[in-house]
Amino acid sequence: MLQLTDITKVFRTEEVETVALNGVSLNVRPGEFVAVMGPSGCGKSTLLNVLGLLDNPTSGRYVLDGEEVGTLKERQRTRVRKGKIGFVFQSFNLIEELNVEQNVELPLRYLGVPARERKKRVEEILQRMAISHRSKHFPNQLSGGQQQRVAIARAVVSNPKLILADEPTGNLDSKNGLEVMQLLTQLNQEGTTIVMVTHSQRDANYASRIVEMLDGQITEGL
């Protein structure tokens, strides 16, 4: 599915230079469910952003689905990203001005899926996420657990091969967190590859492999 080879990521500001990733190599096979763990600031989110083509690595090779993507321009990254990769964030990142339906529909719009087809697929996925009774609600009218279910619906509505989740249960209580983990597990069992960053050992146990990070390097689980 994806291969990272000796990836580094350096953030430069005027005064400081932060090495967020320091020679990371990682291989994720199709259908895997990888949990990334490690202390705050060790580069987990940076790794996920590189994986998700939201940011280019400073150096190293990144092959996704047989295509070298580490050096792509923003325009091409957008092309690869949409349709192939779904994102779930700790803070949900729903658009406040759009209702549930419109939020979930977003990736399909940018893929150019016709309106009728969009409606059908949004309905299906909201049903699956058990949130279809709230399809006309706005994010601030929903609980955290419901918002994250909407966010997962948005991430998977375009049937991506890869789901990247950055602490998806971080803002949820244990009951809602459990629900989210069950949804992700279910998606993984249906064949979706998942890379998830988490702080919780319990959540990590849902994964088929645990990768430990420290100071921008992978220390375990390669």
Next chain:
Amino acid sequence: MDKELTDGDLPVIGVCENVRYGSVHQDRTTDPVAFVILGEKYASWGDRLDILNVRLAQNSNKVELRHQIEDKLREMNGDAEVTVRFLDQQLENLYQEEFRFIRQVLVFSIICLVITLIGVFCLTLFETEYRRKEIGIRKVFGSTEEEILALLSRRYLVLLLISFVMAVPLAWYIGQQWLLSFAERTPIHWWLFPLALMAVGTITLATVVVQSWRTANENPINSIKNE
């Protein structure tokens, strides 16, 4: 009539319809006018030959030529009063009111446009900042920069079209009313309106695009990061 019937008759050598003279505010095309060529024979008619039209070559030094003409006329005419005026100046005097009015309209239009653009500028500045996170999210889920710019420009285009629809009949009516004060009228060409729309639209959109460019091109992870 080539032959004089009585002494002093003038032969007609041509008829001309609708001679226009004077201000275009009045319609004088039905006034009877006769142009007479005073040859040698009528030199005794006296002082009527008191206007001489001189056409200057293009790009000639007008002030100098004017002096030369004045000198020449004085030389020829002796004591007679000589005034040399420029036709364009005379025309300008004739339409001073109009020129002033047009200048005022122009100045006010520019002021309106500038105020509008300042408004659009500030609104876009505010909007891109306010919607920064939304823009980031949209980009994460596959929106291109062009689609972001289109999203941000759309509402201004809609507003522009609404204003256009309201302004066209008004502008047409006022223009028509103004033109009614002239006997000679230029038509209000239909293409003036789309031309104005395109001009204003281009300036407005350029403002929006320049303003939102930075936000639209920003790496989305910066804008969606948790505070």
